Amino acid sequence: MTPLIAWPRRVEVGRDYLVTVDLSFPPDQWPYQDEELSLGCLLEGAGQFVVESYGETSMILHRFGGTYGPVRFVVRATATDREQTDGALWLTLVTAGGVPTTPIRLPVSLTRVPVDPLVDGGDDPADETETPAPPLAPPPTAAPEPSEETRPTMSGTNPFATPMTLRPLAPLDPLRYPYHLSCYVPVGDTEVAFDQFRTTIGAPEDLRLDGRMVVVSGPGGCGKTSLINRCAQWLTEGSGTGDLHPVVLDLRRVGQPRQPTAERMAEVWDYALYSLESQRLLVGEPDALRGRTAAYSLLRSILVPDVLVVALLPPMELPAEMVRYARQPTPQVVFFMENSSDQRHTLGRDAATPPIDLAVRGVTEREAERFVHERLGQTAEPLPRIAPGVIAQYVSLRKHVSVGELQRLLFGVYQEALEAAVPPDEITFDHLARYFLRVANALPDDPR
Secondary structure: OEEEEEOOOEEEOOOEEEEEEEEEOOHHHOOOOOOEEEEEEEEEOOOOEEEEEOOOOEEEEEOOOOEOOOEEEEEEEOOOOOOEEEEEEEEEEEEOOOOEOOOEEEEEEEEOOOOOOOOOEOOOOOOOOOOOOOOOOOOOOOOOOOOHHHOOOOOOOOOOOOOOEOOOOOOOOOOOOHHHHHHOOOOOOHHHHHHHHHHHOOOHHHHHHOOEEEEEEOOOOOOHHHHHHHHHHHHHOOOOOOOOEEEEEEOOOOOOOOOOHHHHHHHHHHHHHHHHHHOOOEOOOHHHHOOOOOOHHHHHHOEOOOEEEEEEOOOOOOHHHHHHHHOOOOOOEEEEEEEOOOOHHHHHHHOOOOOEEEEOOOOOHHHHHHHHHHHHHOOOOOOOEEOOOHHHHHHHHHOOOOHHHHHHHHHHHHHHHHHOOOOOOEEOHHHHHHHHHHHOOOOOOOOO
């Protein structure tokens, strides 16, 4: 069992910060007879922080290896007489039987000097830096200090880091972080695609009777995942859903990419069914539907009448798998899927309901410059400027540049500049070229 903990490392006295706690577990090593394990979270400030829970303080770990969402706390540092001092938060997990685990020390530096509010929360449990969980036993008198290898790192003030996340190049996700809505930049036809989605999703009664499938296509790194998250968040606001109540099921990390189609679809279906049952959104008996390849056409018979299931499917590259989803009538279900090829004509011919096809692409020179301008404009700190014409020159020479590649490149360049003993006054094309040559193999393949 591995706790995934996100907390600020440097805080300003009197400001609020977010701490999130989640868990992961290898699904093939589930040792419990029950399919769920409940754990409580106790976060203590040791006299240096005021700690308030933000929602439930317990989480449910399920046999598929994850939870139904992290536990959140809001912490505020209390007064300190010194300009800066070292402190700590203490996290203890408690079993359903009341047995506490070994407390985990979360080191924090407190300062009276204004700093950027580093409000951190877990973004992708599979990719966060993991802190090995202590055994479920009473705590010793002295808590062990986490090793340097297991301490999550932060991106600091890098303007090209995705805000609020431990993973600096994570896709934007307003489903978890509403602030991310202000971070979208209209590049690569992503804004066109979002507007297309809003105008073609259909009336609430159509969603109730027929459901819908949304397919986002485009090369890697062009913002497919960020676009899907934005569309799903728009639905959860009640936009376009009438009296239906959207419930998001994030199924994107269920199964393995190279699994046989039927096997992966069955695993995704079982996970979806289990998630709905755990949230008490099923009014019928689901046992008869378990173990099928997928039975979304029958889901409405046991689903709470006013619920709209927003299912975020795993990325798909196999036409056969996409067609099998598309052929199913899915009342009260909106599917989102992404792929890096163009299967729109195949799906349109075979789909039970015409899919909404959204396409994204790489950025133009002007779009790249706008992305850079807006990212640099979101920070008030003095940063090295980018020399005129550098971004346009890079895009022109590369021919095809995704927004993910651009973010990854500039994040690396600025991180090196910020860590340099003497930061440069401006970022030149030479900075970009030298960094690109060192990490060229990684740049184009950053999935978004």
